[in-house]
């Protein structure tokens with residue numbers, strides 16, 4: 001799928017295979033939230049982001065209404081990923097909202113600042129993917145932090 005934010009001229013592309021993988025991993029932790037790191041690459045002009053891979057955290061704290069991952073234990077996986085995929089970088093994070101909609105909570109917005117200020121995951125425009133799901137529905141909400149504001153990809 002390809003999504004855009006006309007206002008800031010950014011677009012995002014990702015594939016069903018990855019999204020299904022995230023959903024399967026997320027649902028395995030029902031009724032708690034679950035998530036991980038998003039990896040990908042930017043087009044030459046930095047206007048289009050391709051999300052291609054995930055790294056699943058080893059240490060995290062989760063409840064039905066919160067998810068907090070740690071970078072502890074995945075340092076080696078990041079190093080290996082970068083050496084195998086020289087074009088690809090860390091681009092953001094994903095997590096689920098079980099039995100709920102993919103709307104960022106106040107905690108989610110605070111977590112973005114943690115990302116920006118972190119040593120390992122510091123990037124200026126992190127993407128946030130929230131997967132809201134129930135027994136019968138799935139809704140993917142993609143957001144990007146751009147100039148101190150969170151924008152939704154439509």
Ligand SMILES: [Zn+2]
Nearest residue numbers: 095104105108
């Ligand atoms: Zn959330």
